[in-house]
Amino acid sequence: MLTRNDCAALDAKDELAPLRAQFDLPEGVIYLDGNSLGVRPKKALERARAVLEDEWGTDLIRSWNKAGWFEMPLRLGDKLAPLVGAGPGEIAVTDTTSLNLFKVLAAALHIQADKPATADRKSIVTERANFPTDVYMAQGLTEWLGRGYRLRLVDAPEDLHAAIDSDTAVVMLTHVNYRTGYMHDMRAVTAHAHEQGALAIWDLAHSAGAVPVNLNRNGADFAVGCTYKYLNGGPGAPAFAWVAPRHQAAFRHPLSGWWSHATPFTMQPEFLPADGIRRALCGTQPILSLALVECGLDVFGQTDVAAIRKKSLALTDLFIALVEQRCARHPLSLATPREHAVRGSQVSFAHPHGYAVMQALIARGVIGDYREPEIMRFGFTPLYTRFVDVWDAVEILAEILDGQQYDVGAKRDAVT
Amino acid sequence: MLTRNDCAALDAKDELAPLRAQFDLPEGVIYLDGNSLGVRPKKALERARAVLEDEWGTDLIRSWNKAGWFEMPLRLGDKLAPLVGAGPGEIAVTDTTSLNLFKVLAAALHIQADKPATADRKSIVTERANFPTDVYMAQGLTEWLGRGYRLRLVDAPEDLHAAIDSDTAVVMLTHVNYRTGYMHDMRAVTAHAHEQGALAIWDLAHSAGAVPVNLNRNGADFAVGCTYKYLNGGPGAPAFAWVAPRHQAAFRHPLSGWWSHATPFTMQPEFLPADGIRRALCGTQPILSLALVECGLDVFGQTDVAAIRKKSLALTDLFIALVEQRCARHPLSLATPREHAVRGSQVSFAHPHGYAVMQALIARGVIGDYREPEIMRFGFTPLYTRFVDVWDAVEILAEILDGQQYDVGAKRDAVT
Numbered sequence: 001m002l003t004r005n006d007c008a009a010l011d012a013k014d015e016l017a018p019l020r021a022q023f024d025l026p027e028g029v030i031y032l033d034g035n036s037l038g039v040r041p042k043k044a045l046e047r048a049r050a051v052l053e054d055e056w057g058t059d060l061i062r063s064w065n066k067a068g069w070f071e072m073p074l075r076l077g078d079k080l081a082p083l084v085g086a087g088p089g090e091i092a093v094t095d096t097t098s099l100n101l102f103k104v105l106a107a108a109l110h111i112q113a114d115k116p117a118t119a120d121r122k123s124i125v126t127e128r129a130n131f132p133t134d135v136y137m138a139q140g141l142t143e144w145l146g147r148g149y150r151l152r153l154v155d156a157p158e159d160l161h162a163a164i165d166s167d168t169a170v171v172m173l174t175h176v177n178y179r180t181g182y183m184h185d186m187r188a189v190t191a192h193a194h195e196q197g198a199l200a201i202w203d204l205a206h207s208a209g210a211v212p213v214n215l216n217r218n219g220a221d222f223a224v225g226c227t228y229k230y231l232n233g234g235p236g237a238p239a240f241a242w243v244a245p246r247h248q249a250a251f252r253h254p255l256s257g258w259w260s261h262a263t264p265f266t267m268q269p270e271f272l273p274a275d276g277i278r279r280a281l282c283g284t285q286p287i288l289s290l291a292l293v294e295c296g297l298d299v300f301g302q303t304d305v306a307a308i309r310k311k312s313l314a315l316t317d318l319f320i321a322l323v324e325q326r327c328a329r330h331p332l333s334l335a336t337p338r339e340h341a342v343r344g345s346q347v348s349f350a351h352p353h354g355y356a357v358m359q360a361l362i363a364r365g366v367i368g369d370y371r372e373p374e375i376m377r378f379g380f381t382p383l384y385t386r387f388v389d390v391w392d393a394v395e396i397l398a399e400i401l402d403g404q405q406y407d408v409g410a411k412r413d414a415v416t
Numbered sequence: 417m418l419t420r421n422d423c424a425a426l427d428a429k430d431e432l433a434p435l436r437a438q439f440d441l442p443e444g445v446i447y448l449d450g451n452s453l454g455v456r457p458k459k460a461l462e463r464a465r466a467v468l469e470d471e472w473g474t475d476l477i478r479s480w481n482k483a484g485w486f487e488m489p490l491r492l493g494d495k496l497a498p499l500v501g502a503g504p505g506e507i508a509v510t511d512t513t514s515l516n517l518f519k520v521l522a523a524a525l526h527i528q529a530d531k532p533a534t535a536d537r538k539s540i541v542t543e544r545a546n547f548p549t550d551v552y553m554a555q556g557l558t559e560w561l562g563r564g565y566r567l568r569l570v571d572a573p574e575d576l577h578a579a580i581d582s583d584t585a586v587v588m589l590t591h592v593n594y595r596t597g598y599m600h601d602m603r604a605v606t607a608h609a610h611e612q613g614a615l616a617i618w619d620l621a622h623s624a625g626a627v628p629v630n631l632n633r634n635g636a637d638f639a640v641g642c643t644y645k646y647l648n649g650g651p652g653a654p655a656f657a658w659v660a661p662r663h664q665a666a667f668r669h670p671l672s673g674w675w676s677h678a679t680p681f682t683m684q685p686e687f688l689p690a691d692g693i694r695r696a697l698c699g700t701q702p703i704l705s706l707a708l709v710e711c712g713l714d715v716f717g718q719t720d721v722a723a724i725r726k727k728s729l730a731l732t733d734l735f736i737a738l739v740e741q742r743c744a745r746h747p748l749s750l751a752t753p754r755e756h757a758v759r760g761s762q763v764s765f766a767h768p769h770g771y772a773v774m775q776a777l778i779a780r781g782v783i784g785d786y787r788e789p790e791i792m793r794f795g796f797t798p799l800y801t802r803f804v805d806v807w808d809a810v811e812i813l814a815e816i817l818d819g820q821q822y823d824v825g826a827k828r829d830a831v832t
Contacts, residue, residue, distance in 0.1 A: 026474045033477045040473045048704070052464055056651055057456045058442045061449045061783060064831035069651065071830075096699030098673035099515065106560070128685050133674035133699060136687040140672035144522070144561065153685060179683075228700070235472055235485065235703035256556035257514035258549035265832045267595075267788050269544050269569060271552040283512030283549060284644070286705030287651035288464070367477060372683050414487075415480035416681045 002322065007387035010318075015303075016311050020384045022299050023232070030389045030396075032368045035178075035206060035346050035379030038232030041295040051291045069287050073259075074277060076290070077240060079297045080231070083305060084204055084223065085214035086242050092280040093240045093293055094259075097205055097226050098133045100241035103253040103280060104222035105141055105172060107243070108199045109149065111250050112169040118197055121169035125160070125198070128153040131178045134203055138172060157182060161192060168198040175213065176206035176344030179371050181316075181336040183211060183344045187218040194219065205229060208240075209296075210312060210345035210381070212305045215242055222247065230345065230381055232296030237289050241280040248276055257282035299383055311382035312345040315390055319347050319378060322394040330401045335375060345381070350374040353408050355416070357397075360406035366393045370416050418738065423803040426734075431719075432727050436800045438715050439648070446805045446812075448784045451594075451622060451762050451795030454648030457711040467707045485703050489675075490693060492706070493656060495713045496647070499721060500620055500639065501630035502658050508696040509656045509709055510675075513621055513642050514549045516657035519669040519696060520638035521557055521588060523659070524615045525565065527666050528585040534613055537585035541576070541614070544569040547594045550619055554588060573598060577608060584614040591629065592622035592760030595787050597732075597752040599627060599760045603634040610635065621645060624656075625712075626728060626761035626797070628721045631658055638663070646761065646797055648712030653705050657696040664692055673698035715799055727798035728761040731806055735763050735794060738810040746817045751791055761797070766790040769824050771832070773813075776822035782809045786832050 011017055024040045025031060031039060055063040064070050077091030084091075094100070105124070112118040124138055135151065142149040154163045164171055171193040176183045190200040204225035207213050209232075215223055223242040227233030243251050252273065258264045259281035262272045273279050300308075320334060335348040351357050354374040361368060361376075368378040378393070400406055427433055440456045441447060447455060471479040480486050493507030500507075510516070521540070528534040540554055551567065558565035570579045580587055587609040592599045606616040615637040623629050625646030631639055639658040643649035659667050668689065674680045675697035678688045689695050716724075736750060751764040767773050770790040777784060777792075784794040794809070816822055 024473050026476065029476075031476060037472075037477045039476065040468065045468060048464055048468055051651075052456065052461055056453075057440050060442065060445075060447060060455065061453045061785060062778070063651070065829040069831075095511070095515075096673070096701075098699030099511070099671065102671060130685075132677070132680075132683050132685060135685050136672045136674060136677065139687050140670040144670040235467075235479070236700045236706070237702060239699075254556040254560035255515065255518060256552045257512070258552060261548070261552065264548075265788065265830075267548050269546075269548060269551050271555050283514030283655075284652045285512075286653060286702040288708065289702030289705040290652070292704065362478070369477065372681065413481040414681075415485075 001325065004388060004391045007391040010314070010387040014311060014387070016307060016382055017386070019299055019302065020386065023384045025384060028365050030366045030393045032366065032378040032380065032385070032393060034381035035229050035377065036369055037235055038229055038296065038381065039384060040234070041232055041299055043298065044234065044292045044295040047292055047295050048288065051288050072290055073281055073285060076293050076297065077277065079294065080240060083213070083300055084208055084225070084242065085216055087216065087245070089276055090245060091240050091242045092277045093227065093238050093290065094281050094285055095238060097203065097224050097239040098137050099255065100224040100239050100280065101134055101203065102137045102141055103255055104201055104224060104241060104243065105138055105170065106253040107251045108170045108201060108222055109145070110252055111247065112199060114250070118169065121167055122148045122150055123152045123167045124149065124170045124172055125152045125154060125163050125168050126172045127157070128155055129177060129179065130174050131203065131205065134172065134174060157184065160189060164193055164196050164198055166196060168193070168196055170199050170201060172201040174203040174205060176211060178206055179335065179375050179377070180348050181344040181346040183342050186213070186220065190219050206344055209300060210308070212309050216244070220244060227293045227296065231293070232299070233293035234289060237293050238285060243277055243280065251279050255282045259283060308382045312380055313340050313343070315380040315382065315385055315387065316343060316345065316347050318387060318390050319380065319394065322391065323349065323397065326394055326398040327401055346377055346379045348375050348377050351376060353406060355412065356406040356408045356410045357400060359410045360400045361397060364396045364400065366396050417741065420804060420807045423807040426730070426803040430727060430803070432723060432798055433802070435715055435718065436802065439800045441800060444781050446782045446809045448782065448794040448796065448801070448809060450797030451645050451793065452785050453651055454645055454712065454797065455800060456650070457648055457715055459714065460650065460708045460711040463708055463711050464704065467704050488706055489697055489701060492709050492713065493693065495710065496624070496656060499629070499716055500624055500641070500658065501632055503632065503661070505692055506661060507656050507658045508693045509643065509654050509706065510697050510701055511655060513619065513640050513655040514553050515671065516640040516655050516696065517550055517619065518553045518557055519671055520617055520640060520657060520659065521554055521586065522669040523667050524586045524617060524638055526668055527663065528615060530666070534585065537583055538564045538566055539568045539583045540565065540586045540588055541568045541570060541579050541584050542588045543573070544571055545593060545595065546590050547619065547621065550588065550590060573600065576605060580609055580612050580614055582612060584609070584612055586615050586617060588617040590619040590621060592627060594622055595751065595791050596764050597760040597762040599758050602629070602636065606635050622760055622762070625716060626724070628725050632660070636660060643709045643712070647709070648715070649709035650705060653709050654701060659693055659696065667695050671698045675699060724798045728796055729756050729759070731796040731798065731801055731803065732759060732761065732763050734803060734806050735796065735810065738807065739765065739813065742810050742814040743817055762793055762795045764791050764793050767792060769822060771828065772822040772824045772826045773816060775826045776816045777813060780812045780816065782812050
């Protein structure tokens with residue numbers, strides 16, 4: 001049986017441990033919700049001060065050039081690229097994940113419709129368990145586009161293979177599932193999609209900064225993702241879009257705002273798209289929120305994805321083992337795969353009173369979150385989560401469950 | 417002839433003068449570019465600190481409920497509403513002006529297509545001189561929708577009346593032109609559009625906080641606008657969308673992200689739109705940039721639009737008069753209407769070396785901006801611009817022109 005001292009020993013030899021000091025973690029909290037909102041990098045305070053006082057306050061409009069505001073979406077994209085196996089000039093940090101998904105899905109359908117061999121394909125394959133906004137955006141797009149496009153919702157990952165067929169225009173998946181932490185085999189699914197003549201779009205919201213992603217090596221076509229979860233970019237910070245180099249010349253979408261114009265300041269009344277990933281832009285970006293994305297990325301620049309993955313699996317293995325040791329007599333059911341190859345960086349347990357138990361955990365300072373139905377999610381962010389945190393969190397969970405210290409009638413907040 | 421002392425006397429009796437102290441204006445600068453990027457309200461520093469340290473840093477994920485992050489787009493919309501003649505529950509502060517225009521234009525076309533009497537209308541009437549991104553977004557939408565929709569670009573405001581006819585589905589105009597400062601008669605154009613069976617969309621980017629806008633009283637159908645110009649919300653701060661109460665039940669657009677779902681946290685795979693203006697939302701918003709919008713709105717809460725309009729006209733009248741007195745022998749041509757009823761809160765002069773002259777002004781601390789072709793723009797923001805600023809700016813302009821102190825070969829920046 002493991003002890004807390006064993007966990008402390010794991011921390012002592014953890015090569016990522018020093019990075020924790022670069023984050024401001026609140027006192028008295030074990031934060032296991034970095035998969036929903038990452039914690040604040042310490043440098044974000046100074047960067048915000050510089051944007052507010054020097055760039056906005058003093059230089060004002062001159063900051064578009066002087067502080068590089070206009071180039072920031074692509075500059076940050078280049079900095080993010082190594083974390084997802086992309087190259088320079090392939091990523092724009094901009095808008096929201098929902099909007100970026102709309103752009104790349106529209107572009108993918110356009111590319112397929114433009115080729116005689118795939119022009120008749122009408123099916124967009126995704127999972128019923130995909131993050132809902134991805135499905136909603138695809139519904140919005142296809143309903144407005146008409147032309148027979150339809151969503152094909154697959155009930156389980158193992159049904160994907162058969163669902164991707166000669167009618168599939170696009171396969172659109174979230175790489176790591178937000179509820180269960182199940183991770184798709186990006187290489188295998190993409191290869192199968194390509195064999196069937198379909199294109200593959202990957203949502204990396206729960207992958208970027210958490211698990212190895214190799215967009216180019218795995219042959220992906222398009223990707224989108226979030227910067228405010230594992231990347232610690234700040235609440236609601238702008239998202240990102242990736243377009244494979246081979247698709248950039250054909251990349252077109254309906255959200256053709258002036259930031260994607262070839263010459264935005266000549267103020268021509270005809271839209272002429274810029275070359276390259278700039279086409280993923282649309283309107284003026286929220287500079288302050290955008291600028292802080294860099295503070296999170298700069299921490300990743302001090303390590304590598306392999307080290308992050310190694311610690312992530314160690315943390316999630318430890319959490320599963322400890323919960324199963326300490327809470328065995330309670331009705332907890334592991335929703336996350338045990339197999340490393342298909343596990344992201346979170347652990348989810350279902351419990352009949354999952355909402356109430358999570359509220360009790362939060363009241364005790366162990367912050368995870370809850371997702372319908374019954375799922376308690378615990379996110380493990382290798383940059384700042386310690387092995388002793390895992391131990392302490394499980395101890396508190398066990399106390400709550402053993403003592404039935406939760407209120408089954410707990411009132412739900414607007415955001416759960 | 418006016419003197420600088422006369423200007424100082426105007427400042428002394430200006431009822432808005434005390435509000436200037438609520439802004440951080442850089443030393444040695446006369447800032448006449450608040451129509452492009454408003455200056456920083458002093459309270460923005462403290463608000464940013466609270467969001468960064470208390471809300472993100474300490475409360476983390478709990479801030480969605482505790483700090484009201486989730487409700488912020490609508491709460492700020494209600495605070496903005498009085499500035500544009502709207503009521504509570506009619507405005508959402510979210511996304512960008514370009515994206516909001518896409519949403520309301522899609523909705524307007526949908527409403528027209530749904531009524532037998534207007535279903536065959538295919539024309540979207542706008543101006544060739546509209547801000548380009550509005551035209552680009554409409555091009556993106558119509559090209560992608562197909563179905564025969566087309567843009568009808570009008571060359572001059574006086575041609576609008578004839579262009580709005582029985583084929584017009586939607587009239588889409590920017591209320592105050594970004595280059596010339598020409599202001600449309602919203603009531604008359606909207607009434608004519610309605611007589612012809614068309615709907616009217618207004619872009620208030622250069623109106624909100626600068627001129628009186630009466631969306632409801634003038635019978636407008638939809639509006640969008642910007643918070644980072646006259647509203648001083650911060651660089652690239654989220655924009656806004658307004659939907660007339662009578663259209664809210666039919667308001668639908670393709671950008672159906674989870675924030676516009678009736679029950680976003682039940683995580684259903686089918687999109688079910690929320691009631692009311694929440695439908696204008698799409699994805700998760702950049703909280704820090706969004707939060708600072710409130711600091712600018714709070715200054716407006718201490719005055720009213722009539723006082724702002726009165727001072728705005730006095731400032732622009734003074735600027736025109738002084739330039740025409742002091743710079744009469746130079747090839748300056750007034751692009752802004754002299755008539756108050758059709759003038760926004762800026763003054764534009766064309767000059768054959770407009771770009772070079774503007775660079776020389778900026779080097780001397782008089783910050784306006786330049787728009788192709790030949791236009792020098794000077795924005796007058798009544799909350800913080802003084803009458804002596806107008807005097808001093810014209811003196812410097814006269815010195816530059818009299819002494820030919822500008823470099824006609826000045827290299828263009830990326831953002832002009």
